[in-house]
Amino acid sequence: MSTDASGGSELDAAVTVTPAAAEEAVSLMEGEGMDVDIGGLRLFVQQGGCAGLSYGMRFDTEPEEDDRVTEQHGLRVFVDPASMNYIGGSTLDYESGLQAAGFNVENPNIEAECGCGESFRT
Numbered sequence: 124m125s126t127d128a129s130g131g132s133e134l135d136a137a138v139t140v141t142p143a144a145a146e147e148a149v150s151l152m153e154g155e156g157m158d159v160d161i162g163g164l165r166l167f168v169q170q171g172g173c174a175g176l177s178y179g180m181r182f183d184t185e186p187e188e189d190d191r192v193t194e195q196h197g198l199r200v201f202v203d204p205a206s207m208n209y210i211g212g213s214t215l216d217y218e219s220g221l222q223a224a225g226f227n228v229e230n231p232n233i234e235a236e237c238g239c240g241e242s243f244r245t
Contacts, residue, residue: 137191137202137211138166144217144226145196152182161185163192163199166215166228167206176209178228 148164162184171177183201186192190201202210213230 137193137207138200138228139214140193140195140198140200141214141216142196144215145198147217147226148182148198155182157182157184159197159199161199163194163201164215165201165203166210167203168209178210180226 149159152159152162152164162182163186165179165181165183167179168176169179186199186201187203189204191204191207193200193202200215209232210228210230212232213228216227216229218224218227
């Protein structure tokens with residue numbers, strides 16, 4: 124079950140996190156000396172890119188008061204209300220391979236993406 128920052132229950136996860144994504148993010152956080160029990164990965168949407176919106180991610184030491192907070196596979200994920208309108212129901216994955224490695228957001232709300240996959244429109 125997930126909770127919001129005030130401790131209330133949320134029945135639906137803001138973002139689903141795959142085990143691979145959680146493992147990589149927790150490893151990176153621990154490498155930076157962050158407390159994974161309090162801190163987490165902030166996933167947000169910002170203006171930019173050729174399609175209008177792009178994803179942003181960063182580690183935060185704690186959630187903001189109005190964030191949706193979910194915990195999956197040992198990783199806490201923080202999403203602000205404005206970003207939730209665009210990425211609610213998405214899946215965060217981590218892929219590693221010979222060509223590239225990185226986090227990937229699979230978003231069911233997308234109507235169009237740019238050719239490079241870095242920006243989107245809902």
